[in-house]
Amino acid sequence: xxxxxxxxxxxxxxxxxxxxxxxxxxxxxxxxxxxxxxxxxxxxxxxxxxxxxxxxxxxxxxxxxxxxxxxxxxxxxxxxxxxxxxxxxxxxxxxxxxxxxxxxxxxxxxxxxxxx
Amino acid sequence: xxxxxxxxxxxxxxxxxxxxxxxxxxxxxxxxxxxxxxxxxxxxxxxxxxxxxxxxxxxxxxxxxxxxxxxxxxxxxxxxxxxxxxxxxxxxxxxxxxxxxxxxxxxxxxxx
Numbered sequence: 445x446x447x448x449x450x451x452x453x454x455x456x457x458x459x460x461x462x463x464x465x466x467x468x469x470x471x472x473x474x475x476x477x478x479x480x481x482x483x484x485x486x487x488x489x490x491x492x493x494x495x496x497x498x499x500x501x502x503x504x505x506x507x508x509x510x511x512x513x514x515x516x517x518x519x520x521x522x523x524x525x526x527x528x529x530x531x532x533x534x535x536x537x538x539x540x541x542x543x544x545x546x547x548x549x550x551x552x553x554x555x556x557x558x559x560x
Numbered sequence: 561x562x563x564x565x566x567x568x569x570x571x572x573x574x575x576x577x578x579x580x581x582x583x584x585x586x587x588x589x590x591x592x593x594x595x596x597x598x599x600x601x602x603x604x605x606x607x608x609x610x611x612x613x614x615x616x617x618x619x620x621x622x623x624x625x626x627x628x629x630x631x632x633x634x635x636x637x638x639x640x641x642x643x644x645x646x647x648x649x650x651x652x653x654x655x656x657x658x659x660x661x662x663x664x665x666x667x668x669x670x671x672x
Binding site for chain 1: 595597599607608609610611614615618620621652654656659660661662663664665666
């Protein structure tokens with residue numbers, strides 16, 4: 445059974461940093477691209493960042509470029525999102541998800557609140 | 561970025577009834593490889609989104625045949641027949657043909 449478990453969320457002040465993790469199991473992690481997708485309170489879904497299976501290619505939405513870094517450790521089957529210079533508009537539930545043209549899986553999400 | 565417009569924003573349906581949700585794209589979702597990467601998700605209250613339909617009309621593993629997807633180019637439809645209580649929540653379409661991938665604004669399915 446595919447499982448994705450996010451962790452590392454919490455309350456952080458504007459301008460500070462936070463690092464999210466997503467532990468994967470139940471599939472060969474190193475074969476799949478991965479994504480971070482977020483959802484602000486009572487809002488819709490927004491893609492944040494993606495990484496290729498090897499980690500050699502990464503992609504970001506414009507609003508997080510230069511502030512967020514997606515990475516992965518295939519030996520640990522873990523995906524990361526380093527978030528720096530956080531802003532109030534980054535407040536959201538962050539989901540990790542597998543990439544797949546024929547289907548995907550999502551974690552349960554982790555809440556990040558940016559507030560003073 | 562590709563804009564996906566979902567209608568209606570909310571839908572009141574009786575149990576056992578049929579629901580239809582539209583997703584219109586600002587540009588064609590046909591990839592250069594000939595595939596159309598338009599997916600549908602359901603987000604139940606308090607849960608993460610779950611995939612229902614991929615590539616327009618293919619049901620994901622474990623999804624009942626009450627759910628069906630259709631469409632082409634820029635116009636797509638999700639139909640839910642014989643609505644059951646577990647079908648309630650917010651439905652989203654997603655396109656992954658163009659970068660960045662984008663989601664529709666969502667359609668909330670509620671009981672009449």
